[in-house]
Amino acid sequence: MSLETSESGALEPTVGSPVSPDLESEKARREGSSFQKAHEGQGIVFENVSRFYGEVLGVNRINLRIEPGITGLVGPNGSGKSTLMNLLTGLLRPTRGTLKVLGLTLDQPQELFRHIGYCSQFDSFPKGLTGYEFIYSFLRIHGFAHGPAQTMTWDALGKVSLEDAAQRKVAGYSKGMRQRIKLAQAISHQPTVLVLDEPLNGLDPMARAEIISLFKEFREEGKFLIISSHILHEVDVISDRVVLLNSGYVVAEGEIHGVRDEMEEHPMQVLIRCDRPAELAAEIFRFEYVAGAQIHQDRQGVLVSTREPARFFLALNDLVVSKGLLMDSVRPADDDVHALYEYLIEGEGRSS
């Protein structure tokens, strides 16, 4: 099969709307899809992976299986997030252990890198290129012919809303635009696995919302997204599951609620908003499985700590009915990434 179409030879884009993919490109799509089917269910697997920089530990004994969807990598600076991402994308090799992406090892770069897109932390680009040339050039290096490469370039630029700036030099872009063009380059060849190191850095709120929406779109398509971020609120909003790293070790991983449920040493916090919080607090104190209760700062609710949430919620129902309380809301107050981070990473830092 050949994807050769008309060769202009120059890096001259056709200004205007993207060209429709030609038949050869469609054929290639089908072949790519058959690859995906063949490797379905294999996921991304770390088996006892360690990486040392001389004497310095990068990550140690990582055992992970990452499934399709959005996986958030969370941890403080130096926890091993970037090392893990660089291992996953083959920029680093494990000192020990094995790593497979969709069943492919790092020794098969020609096959592996068709399926991986990496938006790295490095805010750097090949010199002298426009946004269009940056994406188009690397698609040509992938082996795409002029026509499909041109189509895919405009498609990627459109996804990050950078069509208008396509003919400007990347060196003249703002920080947010540079972040978006990196993302466009990472997604341009339509990879199955997207590894994104702090992809929301430098983006304004509008752009953040657009990019998060794009991530959700990729999730719907069944892609693997591995995202690291310092902004815990955003990780919480977009991630299906999290991997918490600290000092090179995975301290917890899984769906956020599942991880929280397993942390029995930390009572669950529940914020109850109602018309008579003081009365509710007094009644709640009588339950043996309530570790504590305090009136919220705004005096409109009660913050309850309980080790047995299921029993507590049943008892709360009875109490509300018997006392005739008017309830506004009942919701977990520490069932998010921020709380996990605080308990597992900052808490560990304090205790050590």
Add this chain to the structure above:
Amino acid sequence: MNSTSNVASPEVITPQPQNSSGANWSLWRRQLAGVVRLELRKNILSRRMLPLLLLAVLPVVWMAIISVAPLSEADRLKIEPNPAFAFVFRVYYLKIAIFLSCLVAFVQLFRGDILDRSLHYYLLCPVRREIFVAAKYLVGSLSSSLVMAASVAATYLVVHLSFGSASLGSLVSGLLTYAAIAVLGCLGYGAVFMLMGLFFKNPVLPAIGLFLLELANPFLHPLIKKISIIHYLISLLPHHVSVGAFEILASKTSPFISVPSLLVVIAATVWLASWRLRQMEITYSDD
């Protein structure tokens, strides 16, 4: 992470599947062309080319000035174009211009990308590392060879048209010989400098070492002379010129040995560069 998901199979565009033999020349050719195109775009009109162009223009201008200098007819007749150009070629081109222009053109091929922190974009492409090395070497060779061969040709013509009256046939033959030696020099030094750019964080120091070794070549023992590039290039010169009273003369190596020897060294060096690139990890902070 054991959550299950029932999602549609994602679609991936693959440039081209490999054939049953594992070799995919059509894809490799396109990938090679892709890297060459990008490298030309980055390098040809960049500031990196300025030193190379200066080195190329300098002898042409210098010879042009001498040719129009007010010399007496007797003095003018004393200047023999062939030895004069051979001297310029050996002393300026082989020892300085080709060496330095290759240093400029080749060392930065990979080291420049490491310093710019942009090498990872290449390494994340589904491309054999040998193709990157071949493509970058091709671009370095093209730029340095074209500029140096053009400079050699221009200087040669200025010298011969100003001071000589050779036949057209010998003029063309001499011009082609010198241009070919210049190209071979670019290929040889280029391969070595590209390798230095991959192995050394600061390739300037080993380059200075090589420069001194090549500079001292005329005064080295005949056996040691042969562990160099310049010896084989000098062996190809159509006219011998001495570079000093202390030069230790060694027998010329036949072109049938010189040229293949240089090509073998170039091939080995490019292979070593490919091996190095396959082993390479991206830890820019170390660089």
